[in-house]
Amino acid sequence: MYSMQAIGYVRSPYRETKDIPKGLGAKHEAEGVLEILSEFAAGLADIEGFSHLYVFWLFDRSQGYELTASPPSDNRTHGVFATRSPRRPNAIGLTVVELLRCDGPLLQVRGIDMLDGTPILDIKPYLSSIPAEKLRRGWLAEAEARGKS
């Protein structure tokens, strides 16, 4: 067992899970703030040079886990590791956000899909991406194709 601690908290317009856009074609354009605790703020030096960040966070309002999940984007169940279900063995969430502005320990970002008050575990620069033509998206691409037909 490994212990993790919050390095800060998300300030988000979403107060309840039902407020967060989900499923096929959901757009995450919401703006919010990553409030980093003062004791960790020195770790943000030079972060303003990155356009996008990985935010690691905790599904702190999710209870327990299941090994299969029924994502909102499909009517079939899939293994939890083939989904982004919050009910996972380690309830880590990952969001890529666009960094709009830094104001000391407050990072103004776009692309929030977390609830207000969500604990932040880590932030890393988003550096590279897989070219679209090399990417296969498994059941999600199939579910999208079914949704369009």
Next chain:
Amino acid sequence: MYSMQAIGYVRSPYRETKDIPKGLGAKHEAEGVLEILSEFAAGLADIEGFSHLYVFWLFDRSQGYELTASPPSDNRTHGVFATRSPRRPNAIGLTVVELLRCDGPLLQVRGIDMLDGTPILDIKPYLSSIPAEKLRRGWLAEAEARGKS
């Protein structure tokens, strides 16, 4: 404080940190295996449809943390959250791997940059990417440009 548990372990050709390619232009083409513990293997259902996976893992051989880091790709220090330093407040690593083959609880993957025996915390499908023309890479792009001149 939040507790995390290993869902499996990485089988990697890298036994020591010095074996892992680092710095500007480092290529991660090494193949390895994600060995998922049998009690979590049902969570892998349908994962074979994805070409790439996010692997969340623990820098289990890293001790403590510092708020600034000197990455191998630059001779300047940066805030730890603007780097991928292992010495972070929560020692979570993230690697995007290419999924080559599934054999029950064993995922054969390419793109390993973890040490052999590294605990795996989570796996998620890699679904989308930021278009290259929208991506800014901060100090790393600058360090690359300096390295070329």
